[in-house]
Amino acid sequence: MSAWVAAAVFSVGANAQATPVIKERGGLYYLAPGYTAADVANFYWRSLNGWSEHPAEMAKYYQKDGVYALAYAPVDDFPNVGFKRANKGRQEMTDYFTNFSKQLGNLRYSDPKTWTLLQTTQKGTYVFEYSSDGVIRATNKPYQQRFIAILRMAKDGQIQSVREYWDPYVALRDFGLIKKTQ
Template identity: 30%
Template sequence: MADEPHPRTPEEVFREGLARLWRDDLAGYLDLLDDEVVFEFPFAPQGRPRRLEGKSDVAAYMAHLPGTLDVDKAPSVRIHGTTDPGALIAEMSIEGRIKATAAPFSQQYVVFLDVVDGRITSYRDYWNPLAVLDMAAGS
């Protein structure tokens, strides 16, 4: 009996997703998502979505992302283990410049991620909305 391929761990999926976004490969990132994925942004400011349901909603939400930032170096990532083998908690920070304005960009995140069969099913992102508002304002 042949061994079935072992599903990728949440950490492997998370890091691969970052690598694809780093390369501005949004389509590749979306390939890591379950069709029914749920993204949540509990700290989203008024007027911004707090919940996205399904891969198509995430694709529309992230469509502007490729080409937006010049990230100076790979994001700083710290992974925290959980008792659930399909989940992870990650702390991440990114620093760079907004391409359109050359203004500095700095953001910290805490992400709760669930993965089933190598696909992200849930992504809950706690981030600083002020940095995104500054980016939108072009400062």
Template identity: 25%
Template structure:
């Protein structure tokens, strides 16, 4: 196995661990996958929602704030795509779930791009449709109110 193959295998294993730990909301283990100076970006974050989180502490605070908001009933169409760079991967998936607040259906598609450095997540970009989230919560204002002015909340 070439060095690139071994690095790619490690990258794909880490992506799978990321997904499993996030689904289980095992945040203390999940954050260990990240580099200390990692960057998490939501390029389609609407006005009023923070779109960039820098460093493990900010990332953990944001993501652990999702607990108790959405129940993921199933994950469909999970595809993990290795890239030419052995420390990069793209993931596409759909979640089918509901808001715990009132049982409103919440079905969302995500595309995420992982960039690792030395086996840790260095840069993460997540693409999702914020209109689906806003609709589930009853509109922009209700969605923003649910997530403390947009600084914490769901990943969608």
């Protein structure tokens, strides 16, 4: 475990406010100064939740040159599926999630009040554990995934970067790209 991650784990909902301080400016979203870890969780959740129906909304929570990285994306073994390890900038994020919205539908993330936060000592850095449920459009079968994300907030109140970890086996299996052996 990195030196900047403390051993303490607690529920994000423990200090959750009823309404996080989210400001809209020029069609983009920002957290107002003085936000809490619960506010960051809610802000990140808002960026994720429903991207399968509205993929262009996600990037509005990120800095212009923000990064959304998928550390375990199986790009080497499945180059034609559309996986990317890093999406840099709002347009690249929008393009990526627009492409994947053709494959995933009704994607909903667990309530941020139920997320686990691993406390860090690095200012502006948050580590969340959460899950999602959705539907694979081609088969109408359910898709469920668990995540751990390392999120860095910028001083302006937008997301600077996210490095998300998920189980590629679940995605590859559920999308029919690999099959279990007997």
